[in-house]
Amino acid sequence: xxxxxxxxxxxxxxxxxxxxxxxxxxxxxxxxxxxxxxxxxxxxxxxxxxxxxxxxxxxxxxxxxxxxxxxxxxxxxxxxxxxxxxxxxxxxxxxxxxxxxxxxxxxxxxxxxxxxxxxxxxxxxxxxxxxxxxxxxxxxxxxxxxxxxxxxxxxxxxxxxxxxxxxxxxxxxxxxxxxxxxxxxxxxxxxxxxxxxxxxxxxxxxxxxxxxxxxxxxxxxxxxxxxxxxxxxxxxxxxxxxxxxxxxxxxxxxxxxxxxxxxxxxxxxxxxxxxxxxxxxxxxxxxxxxxxxxxxxxxxxxxxxxxxxxxxxxxxxxx
Numbered sequence: 262x263x264x265x266x267x268x269x270x271x272x273x274x275x276x277x278x279x280x281x282x283x284x285x286x287x288x289x290x291x292x293x294x295x296x297x298x299x300x301x302x303x304x305x306x307x308x309x310x311x312x313x314x315x316x317x318x319x320x321x322x323x324x325x326x327x328x329x330x331x332x333x334x335x336x337x338x339x340x341x342x343x344x345x346x347x348x349x350x351x352x353x354x355x356x357x358x359x360x361x362x363x364x365x366x367x368x369x370x371x372x373x374x375x376x377x378x379x380x381x382x383x384x385x386x387x388x389x390x391x392x393x394x395x396x397x398x399x400x401x402x403x404x405x406x407x408x409x410x411x412x413x414x415x416x417x418x419x420x421x422x423x424x425x426x427x428x429x430x431x432x433x434x435x436x437x438x439x440x441x442x443x444x445x446x447x448x449x450x451x452x453x454x455x456x457x458x459x460x461x462x463x464x465x466x467x468x469x470x471x472x473x474x475x476x477x478x479x480x481x482x483x484x485x486x487x488x489x490x491x492x493x494x495x496x497x498x499x500x501x502x503x504x505x506x507x508x509x510x511x512x513x514x515x516x517x518x519x520x521x522x523x524x525x526x527x528x529x530x531x532x533x534x535x536x537x538x539x540x541x542x543x544x545x546x547x548x549x550x551x552x553x554x555x556x557x558x559x560x561x562x563x564x565x566x567x568x569x570x571x572x573x574x575x576x577x578x579x580x
Contacts (some may be wrong), residue, residue, distance in 0.1 A: 263329040265414060268293075268309075268389070269406035271322040275442050275550065276401055278319040279513050289451025291316075293394075293403055299327065300393040302337050310367070312416045312557040313506065316459075318549030320443060323424070323556040327416040338386035364575065383409060418573055422486060423506060424556040427499040427515045427547065445494060445551035451497055451522035453490055459521040460499075462489040462532030463514060470538045472514050473507035481507050497522075505572075509546050516547040 263566035270293070282294070294306035298417040301307075333482040387407045394404045413419070428444045429451065430436045436446045466484040473481045499513050499518070517531045520543065534541045560568050 262332065263330050264332050264335065265327055266544065267406075267408050267410040267414060267416065268326045268328070268404050268407075270324050270326065270402065270404045270499060271323070272402040273319065273442065274315060274318050277317065277431045279319070280311055280314040291399060293404070295439070296394050296397040299332050299397055300390055301330065310416050312420050315552075315554060316509070316549055317547055319552045319554070320511075320550070321554035325416045325420075325557045325559075327410055327414065335383075335386050335390075338389040342501055343409040345425055354430045366463065367573045374524075389411060389488065411562040412566060413562070415565070415569040416557075418507070418569035419559055419565045420557050421560055421568065422502050422504055423554065424487075424558070425501045425506075426509050426553050426555050427511065427551050428493070428497075428553070429497045429519070429551060433499060443553065445548050446521060447497075447523070449523040451519065452524065453492060453497065453522075455524070456497070456499075456518050456522040456526055458488040459518050459531050460490065462529060463488055463535055467535055468538050469507060469510055469535065470509050471534045471540055472517070472544065473514065474509045476508060479507065483507065483510070490518075512547045512549065513544050513549075516545040517543075519547060520545070527538075 272289050275290075276287065277289050277292075280289045281292040282288050290311065294309055295302070297309075299308040307330060309328050310481070315321055315324075369458075391407045395408075398461045404556070428440075429447050429448065430444050433450045435497055436444045456571045460533045464485055464487070466482065468482050469485070470481040475481065478527065483506065484504045485501075486504070487500060490497055490499050492498075499515055501514065502563055503510075517526075520526045521528055521530060528544070534544060557566065
């Protein structure tokens with residue numbers, strides 16, 4: 262038996278080479294998995310499954326991931342005040358008797374620690390885990406919630422939708438320097454009505470091959486549930502919601518709309534590109550740092566497993 266943990270997290274993507282672990286590169290997945298190994302005293306980092314892999318430079322404040330651990334792995338998360346020692350915060354907290362054990366090893370010679378049984382004991386240990394991770398991780402990534410996932414939960418396949426925001430400033434003087442890492446400066450004035458008129462042509466279930474980097478064996482059919490622009494705090498902000506996104510899709514959609522918003526291309530052009538289902542050289546991928554994953558939505562607990570099974574099936578248009 263394993264325990265599935267849900268992690269709700271946020272990160273500033275500036276210093277990362279994207280989410281996915283890559284040899285020799287700093288990635289969000291790599292940093293968190295290494296931190297989990299230290300916090301749980303594991304000999305090998307656990308494997309994270311994420312709701313949506315983000316590219317280099319893309320931010321997230323509503324990312325979700327899960328991992329599976331043996332129940333005994335959580336027993337190391339003992340409130341050390343009970344043992345008369347100072348709290349542990351990863352390696353800086355000093356070694357404990359179970360330092361370096363594997364995820365399946367028994368705690369402290371097999372003795373079960375008090376407080377494990379019952380919701381209060383689990384909640385206390387997960388709070389300790391969250392605090393340990395905060396002490397290990399660099400400040401550009403935060404795990405702000407750790408919970409036991411309900412039965413059938415899968416961070417990736419159970420998700421109903423992902424909501425992104427893309428933030429653009431078209432002010433002549435440029436972007437507020439305090440927001441330069443999350444807002445793109447567009448050097449030409451943008452027309453909000455043109456942006457929204459063009460976006461309306463893209464809503465619905467379509468083959469978005471024209472806006473995706475094709476991956477072998479992966480479908481490019483997606484349901485775009487929302488795409489609209491508003492003025493907010495002196496910025497132009499696009500909200501993009503879909504059941505899922507293929508590689509570079511959001512930034513390619515935004516890039517095509519910006520060309521319309523400045524008046525360089527007609528309002529119906531993005532819709533024509535979509536219908537052609539072939540990548541157009543005039544579709545420019547918008548810069549990564551303007552994009553942020555804001556939220557991942559899931560169904561009620563009773564529907565989690567059913568949703569995960571349905572999502573795993575490769576869809577065809579009109580199915």
